[in-house]
Amino acid sequence: IEGYSPNFVLNIIKKYCPDTTLIYEPFAGTGTTLFAADSIGCDCVYSEINPLLRYIIETKFRILSLSQDQRINLGSKLQEISNTIINELSQYKADPNLSISYQQTFGSSKYFSDDTYTKILSVRTYIDQCAKKDKILSDLLTLALLSSLVPISFLKRQGDVRFKNEKELSRTPDFGNYFPERIRIIAHDLLNYDYQLQAH
Numbered sequence: 001i002e003g004y005s006p007n008f009v010l011n012i013i014k015k016y017c018p019d020t021t022l023i024y025e026p027f028a029g030t031g032t033t034l035f036a037a038d039s040i041g042c043d044c045v046y047s048e049i050n051p052l053l054r055y056i057i058e059t060k061f062r063i064l065s066l067s068q069d070q071r072i073n074l075g076s077k078l079q080e081i082s083n084t085i086i087n088e089l090s091q092y093k094a095d096p097n098l099s100i101s102y103q104q105t106f107g108s109s110k111y112f113s114d115d116t117y118t119k120i121l122s123v124r125t126y127i128d129q130c131a132k133k134d135k136i137l138s139d140l141l142t143l144a145l146l147s148s149l150v151p152i153s154f155l156k157r158q159g160d161v162r163f164k165n166e167k168e169l170s171r172t173p174d175f176g177n178y179f180p181e182r183i184r185i186i187a188h189d190l191l192n193y194d195y196q197l198q199a200h
Helices: 006-014 032-041 051-064 068-091 096-106 114-131 136-148 166-170 175-192
Strands: 022-025 041-047 156-158 158-162
Touching: 006 032, 006 114, 022 032, 032 051, 051 136, 068 114, 068 136, 068 175, 096 114, 114 136, 114 175, 136 175
Parallel strands: 022 041
Antiparallel strands: 156 158
């Protein structure tokens, strides 16, 4: 919600420091400044306190370091998974560790329907199995799941995070449709975005 475009970053660099060769980004967020700077051959170092945002940045770095053929292969795998994952969830037990962590963190608070909560725990098990064979694939599935959590929950983003009202709850997307669609969006980007990371 608070994001900005790479073009905004490029305009700032062009206006205020056109000859710079190194930028320090103290609040990296999801990495927009890092990747914008890289696109013009400018080195960028960063810090980011939020572990989820660091995870997103690191995953982006790994993806953008892949060859085009590797990305196409990864995108094709994600497309296949998006078509089958919901039907396959019954084969995967709910992740007990995630369930325990959830209960320790949130106590008796309820943020998902029982069916959605069970599917989330099963997806965690599915992703952990993927990680044994393909870490980057599992990371992308994790990001697809994380990006689904608020929309499929009883919560909404409105400046902060708060509970949906009754009308908003009636429009909550179904997990079985929403999560695969998030996977397909990532697959589409992998298959169609040809930018190669310049920094090493």
